[in-house]
Amino acid sequence: MNGYYGSEHIQVSMEWKEDLDAGQYDVEAFIVLVSPQGIQDGSMQQVWNSMLMPLMESHLFQAAPFQTYAVPLPGRGEYRTVIFVGAGERPLTSEELRVASAQAARQALKMRAKKLAWELSSPLLTFSVEQNARVAAQAITEGMILGSYRHKQYKKNTSSYKGIEQLIFLRKGKVSAAELLDWEVGIQRGKAYAESTCLARDLTNLPGNFLVPDDLTKAAMEIAEKHGFESAVLDEKQLETLGMGGLVAVGKGSVHPPRLIMIKYQGRAEWDDVTGLVGKGITFDTGGISLKKRVGMEEMISDMGGAAAVLGVMNALGILRPAVNVVMVIPTAENMPGGNAFKPGDIIQSLSGRTIEVLNTDAEGRVVLADGMTYARQQGAVKFIDVATLTGAVLSALGDVATGVVTNDDTMLEEFILASKRTGEKVWPLPAYKEFWDMLKSDVADLSNSTGARGAAITAGLFIGTFAEGLPWIHLDIAGTAFVNKERGVNPKGATGVMVRTITEWILSQEAMKK
Structure with a gap:
């Protein structure tokens, strides 16, 4: 994609053999999942x-969860190492x-391995709480791709090693036939989820001088063209004509004008x-x-993490093709202190017609998302999820x-929490009491864009929820989780x-609920 994201994809396949002879496979590392019981009862090769x-x-290896240990295998055909997990x-x-698979991938990266084989116990389900082949296949595939992710480097001298290229399940x-189908579906879904997540990582990691609103627009259009999606981009003149005062105001201070991507x-x-x-x-x-x-401030390259996330979702939908309808909207801008920048005390009018009193120009995300929510509704949306690196308060x-x-619909929230438990991404609901909604009131406008430190993560979300116009809505504040300072999971x-x-x-x- 012309440099907008560049994570190499891992080819994942499976082979089923009556007799498993590891020596016949042209791989550099063999992965084996180990339990203490498996060693004791002799069920392993x-x-x-x-x-x-x-x-x-x-005591070098105790088969503790996520522990890895690599052992060289000289003279054993083409594969050189076994990685015990x-x-x-x-x-x-x-x-x-999923995490165990990610740890195996990181061990393989240290060895600069390109081709891996994973020996599946017969059945692997003895290791799995869910006892479901599709779930296991998806989890291992996701973990391998997510764990093998590498941040793009810009150094003069870089390694020629491109990462893991192939994973074979043995x-x-x-x-x-039913189990085989489960594995095929699990692998496909795992690849779609993980590769789309890596796409979002690549976009979010790009330096600010490599990703201005026009660059984000180009990346989004490449994704749309790749999957044959209907798309549109509104420039600053069109935004002003339509009345998107929030997005226009936030983008005014930059030499790189704002855009709206659909x-x-x-x-x-x-x-x-x-x-x-x-x-x-x-x-x-x-x-x-x-x-x-x-x-x-250098970490503010990640302030488009919400945009990267929804682009990743669209890429996954393009691969999996579920029977659902989705409209994605990204209001994009740079928030800069230029001579034309919006100021504390300004009153701006959003696309919805509501006016906003600006008390803090660093509370800009909710202002652009207000216009994005209204535009999504105009395009036919009847329920919403907004994603944003919105507040420092959520970190606290x-x-x-x-x-x-934050939500206005408990049923939608319960369904979302169940989905998060399946993916392992932790979410936590914050209350949306009437008193928090009342804090958004302004003396001179319909809304204030800042309510102070108290309940800030909640009121920031509720500000956006105002523009759902009472329709079901979930707000995801990823300010703490979109960009982390050390490797985890x-x-x-x-x-x-x-x-x-x-x-x-x-x-x-x-989709499944409608079948």
């Missing part, structure tokens, strides 16, 4: 068991299986029951006239561990692509 016993006795004493959840014994996915014959996905696309946020502190409440959620240091998998999972669950 003898070649692995004979290697594991000394490791266990010397600990499964622990009890069956793993799908999230734990299983000894006969397999039913992509439609129509998976049903009739354009009805449309979900609106609205992502915050502030490609760099200085805070504007209400300038941020110098320390940490939830750190970088969980995404904050399936996430690398830097951009995580958070919420791509959970939103996609929720959308697919909506």
Whole structure:
């Protein structure tokens, strides 16, 4: 995609053999999931068991969850190493299986391996809480791709190693047609989820001088063209003509003018029951006239993490093609303190007709999302999910561990939380009491864009929810989870692509409910 995202895709396949002979495979590393019980009862291949016993006795490898240990295998054909991955004493959840796979991928990256083979126990389901082949296949595939992600480097001298290229699942014994189909579906879904998450990571990691609103627009249009989606881009003149005063105001201070991006996915014959996905696309946020502190401002390249997330979802929908209708809207701008920048005390009129009193120009995300929500509704959306790196306050409440959620519809929220449990992406609901809505009132306008420090993560979300016009809506504040300072679970240091998998999972669950 012309440099907008460049993560290499991993080819994933499966082979089922009556007799499993690892030596015949042209791979550089062989991955084996190990439990202490499996070593003790001799259910593993003898070649692995004979290697594991000394490791266990010397306490080098105890098969603890997510523990990895690589052992060179000189003279054993084309493959050079076995990577043992600990499964622990009890069956793993799908999230734990996903993390174990990510750890194996990271171990393989250290070895600069390109081709891997994963030996599946017969059946692998003995390791899985869900006891579901499709879930297991999806989790391992996701973990391998997410764990093998590498941040693009801009150094003069870079390695020629391009990462993991191939993963082969190997299983000894006969397999039913139903189980084979489950594995195929799981692998396909795992690849779609993980590759789309890596797309979002790549976009979010781009330096601010590489990704201004026009660049984000080009990346979005490439995704739309790739999948044959209907799309449109509104420039600054069209935004002004239509009355998108919020987006125009936020973008005025930059030499790079604002844009509004729209992509439609129509998976049903009739354009009805449309979900609106609205992502915050502030490609760099200085805070504007209400300038941020110098320390940490470099991380504001991630302030378009919401836009990256919804683009990732659209890419996944293009691959999986569910029978649903979705309209994606990204209001994108740079928030800069230029001579023409909007100022504290300004009154601006949004596309909805509501006026907004600006008390803090660093509370710009909710202002552009207001116009994005209204535009999505005009395009037919009847329920909404907005995604934004919105507030520092959510970091105070939830750190970088969980995404904050605000909603006006408890049923929609319950369905979304169930989806998040399946993907392993943590979300936590915040209350939306009437008193919080009242805090948004202004003496001189319909709304104030800042309510102070108290309840800030909640009121910021409710500001956006105002523009849902009473229709079902969920707000996801990913300010803490979109960009992290150290590797954890399936996430690398830097951009995580958070919420791509959970939103996609929720959308697919909506399709399933209609069948």
